[in-house]
Amino acid sequence: MQFLQFSMLAWAAASIIPFLLSRYRRLPKQRLDWSATRFLHASAQRSEKRFNLQQWLVLLLRAAALLLVGLAVAEPIRATSDATSERQRGQKFLCVIIDRSASTGALTTLESDVTLLQTAKEVLDTELRKADADDLLAVYLADQTNNLVYWGDAIDAMNKTDSMSDWRSNGMKIATESIVPAVQSAISEASRELSTISICDVIIVSDFSKAEWSSPTLKVLVDQIASMPKTTCRLISSRQSVEAESVENVSIASVRLDGFNYWKDRTNLLTEIRNSGQTMLIDRIIQLQVDGQVRDTRTLSLKPGETKQVNWSLERSRAFDQSVEVSFLGEDQLEIDNHRYLVIPRMLDDEVSVVADFEDDSIPVTTALRSLGLKPQDSQMNELALLKRPRLIHVIDPETVSLVGDSLYSLAVNGANLVIWLGNRTVPDVWQSSYDLSTHKSVFPGRSLKRQKWDGDELAEVVIASEVSEFVSQTSDSIAIPMSRYWGVEDVTGDWLSILSLSDGTGFAFQRRIGNGSLTWVTTPPTLSTSDEDNAWNYIANWPTFVPLVDSINMAAINQPQRNYECGQTINWNNSFDINESVDSGVSMQSAAPRLLVLKDEFAVQFDRPGIYENVTQQGSSSGSKMQKIGVNADSDDFQLEYLGNESIVQSQPPVGPGQVLDQSVQSNRLSDASGLFKYLLIVAIVLLCLEMIASTWLTFESPRSRLNRLSGRFPQ
C-alpha cells in the first residue's frame, strides 16, 4: 500500500478539519445573557465535563469518518496496479505460460484448421514483439511435464533464434489440462527474478476451459501474482468459442437393460456413449447413479465420432423403485449430460395396500392379509398410502375406485396389481327401475353386454363397473367385467384370464393386464347372498377358506409371467400435469397420481418413494437444459414441482475469442474485491457520520420521556 499519494495527503490534511472544528466550535453557538448564573455553578461543572466528553467523542467520530472516507476514496491498493508505470525504469522479466493440453488441439472453429494452441502461440508472438530487447523471457509449456522450455533473452525469442524451439511447434500433447502446476512454477521463477528485475509480467495463454476458468486454485494463483510487488498478470485466451467441447456433442446413444426385471436381484445395463463433436474427449467420466447414489464410474476417451459401450451390472439394493441414471460428465465435471431410467424392483411383503371405505381392521381382507403375515398399508381412503406405490392393492369397495381411480390406474400401468373385490349387491327393485341399459353401452362402447340373467346383482355389478370405468376408460383398451356363471355375463373381450375357479370350474377371480400391472376381479362366492354388500364381506370372513383364498389371489396377482420393464420408454400420459402447479394431495388423488409416473417426453420425473413424505430431495433428472426441483411441505403433505426452464448447469462461461486479453478482467476482479473493502469502509464512514450527526444533536443522552417533555415545552418540575 502506498500512502504517499496526492489523494492520501489531501485527505490527511482534511483530517485536521475536525480538530479545528472541535477547537473553535466547541461551545454552543447560542449565548444567552442570564442574571442568576450562580445558581448554575453546582451543575455547571458536571455539564462542562460531560460536554467536553461529548465534544471529544464527536471529534473522534468526525476524524474516523473522514479517515475512512479518505481510505475509501484513495484506494491505496490500486497503487500496485501502477506497477507498469515502472516498466521504463529497468529490465523486465516476461514469464509466459502456454497451455499445451489436449483441449488446445481443438480447432478454433469447425471450418478452420487452426488449433487453439496455434492461436495461443500467435498471441504470444504478438506479445513478444512488444517486449524490449533486454527483457528476460521464460516460457513454460503447461502439459503433463510442465516444462520450462525457454529461459533467456526475449530478443532471441523474438528473432526465433532460440535454441529450444519445441514450444513453437504445433505438437499437441495429452496433458492434464491443468495449467495450475505451470503457473506455480512461474510464480516461483518470478519470485526469484524479482530480486534483480524491476518488473515482472506474467502472461498465461490458454484456452481456459471451464474447469480452468472456474478453478479456485487458478484464481488464487492469479491473485497471488497480481499481489506481488512490481508484478502484473495477464490472462490471454486462445479460445474462439466454447462450442468445441460442449457436452452437447456427447450423446448416450441408447441404453438397454439386459434381461432386467423386478423379480430378479441383478441385471445388466448397457450404455452407448458417442462423441459427435470435433474434439477428442480425454478421460471423461461416465458414472452410474442408482437412487441418487453414485454406484460406479468409468473413465473413457472418445475420438471424434467414436461410440463406445459401457456395461454395468446392477444389483437391487433396496425396495421400491430404483432410479438408474447414467451421466456423462464434461471436462470440468460441471457440464452433465445424463439419462435417467426407472427400475421397479420386486415388491416386499409390506407393499400391500387396502383401499376401502371401512376401517381397516373391520375388513375381512385386511384381517386375512395380516393372517398371512403381510402388513397392508393403512390406506383407507388415503392417497398417501397409494403414493407409496404399493405393489398389491386390494380395493374392497369398488365405489372407492371412483375417487382414486386415476391413482389406481396409474399404479397399475406402472406395475401395480389391483385386486378389486366385487360385492354381492342386491338392490334389484330400485336399480332395475332406474337404470338404463344404454348407460351400459356408454360404459362399454362398442361392446356387447350379453344378458343372460337379468337380476339385481347383475345390475349392481354394472353400476360398479361404471364407477370403475373412471380409471379403465382412460386407456384405449376396453374391458368387460369378468363374468361368472353367477352373473351370467360372458367375457366378450377375451382379455380376461380366470385365475381362480370354484370346484365346479366356475371362475370367480379374473385377471387382465393393464400397462405393466394387472387388474384382478374377485367376486363374491355365489354361496353367499345377502341384501347388504358390506355385510356380505363380513360373512366372507367366516368362510374357512377365505385366508387361503386371499393368499391364492395374492400369489396369482403377483406371480405373473416375467416382464421386462421397458426402460427409456416414453409413456404418453393423458392426464398430464402441470409441473408448476402446487397440488394438495389431500384433495384428489387423481391430480396427484400422475406424479407417480416416470417418463414424460424428454425429461424424466421420478419420485423416490420413501422420500416423498419424509425427505424429498432433488430426485428429478435433467435432460438437455431442463431441470426440475421438488419441494415438499412436510406439515401439510403438499408438494410442489418447479420447472426451472432452460437454465444452464454450467456455472460460468469461460472467455472466448482468440487473443482476448483478460488481464483487465482479472485486474478488475481483484480491484472489485478491494473495492468491496472500500465500499465497506465507505459504509462504515457514512455510518460514523450519521452517528456524529446524531451525537452532535442528541448527545445529551436524554430519555424519550425527557425528549417528549422538551418538545412539548414542559420541563421537569
Add this chain to the structure above:
Amino acid sequence: MAESQNYFSPELIASLGGLRLRAAHVADGWVAGGYSTKRYGNSVDFADHKSYSPGDDSRYIDWKLHARSDRYTVRRFQDESNRHFQFLIDSSASMSFRGSDAVWSKWQCACTIAVALATICLKGGDAVGGCRYQEILQDWFDASRSNQAMIQLIQSLESRPTSGVARLSKVLDETAIRLSRRTCLVVLSDIIDPVVDLELPMARLIEAGHQILFVRIVDREEEQPKSSEVRLFVDLETKAEVVFDPLTDCKSYMDAFKSHANEFKTIVERFGGPQKNCKVLSVITQDPIAPQLFRILDQVARGV
C-alpha cells in the same frame, strides 16, 4: 421623561385608584379614606382646622379665627408618627434581565413599582426618600414629603442604565449609617446575593428600629429556564460563561433558585420577629402589576 410618563400611565393610575378605595376601608384609619388621609397629632406642624365639637381640647381653639368669623374652630397638627419611606432600587446589570415572554425587564418593573409606591406614599402624607444602588448607594436623597422627592426619585432612576454588580449587604450597612430616624426601607431587587451576607446588615437595621420590605423582582424565566438546547449562559454582572444543558441542569438550577428564595425568606422572617418588621414579597415581571402592587401596599399599610 418618556419613561416617567409610563410610570403614570392611565392604566396604572386607574388600578391605583382602586387601591385607594380599598385602603379607605382599613379599620386602622391609618389609611382610612385613602392612603392620602393625614394623621393628626401633637407635633408643631400645623395641618388644618376643624369645627369645634364637644370633647375637643379647648387649648387648640383658634381664637383669632373666632374673632374674625365668630365660630369656634380647632387647630390640628400633623402627627409626629407619619412614616418615612426610603426606596433602595437595585440597578445592577442583573436587573436588566428580561425573559423571552416578559413585557419589561426587572429593572423597569422595579422602577414602576418604586414610583407608584412613592406616589401613593406622598399622597398619604408620608415622606419618601430613595436611591439606587449597585455596589454602593448612588443618588441618595433623604425622605421628604414634598413633591421634589418624587422628582428626585425619577431623575435618579433615569439617570443611568443598569450596570455593575450589586452588593446588597454593603448597601444595607451604608443605609443603616445614613438613616437618622425610624424609616421603612423598601428594597427593590432581584436579591441573588448570598443570603449569609445579608444577615448582619439586616440585623443592624432591625435593631435600629427600621422596617425593611424586600420586594423581590423575579422573572418567571429565571425560575424556569425555557432554553431547549445547550446554551452558553453569560452572567450579566460578572460576564462569566456557563454551559447550560437544560435537560440536565435545569432541575438543579431551579432547585438552587428556589432554595435560595426559601432561605432568604426564612432569614427575613427570623429577623422580622413578632412585629414583622422585615418582610419579603415577590413580584413576577410577567404577572399583572396592579395586584402585586396592591399586595405591597397592603403590606405597607399593615406596617410591613
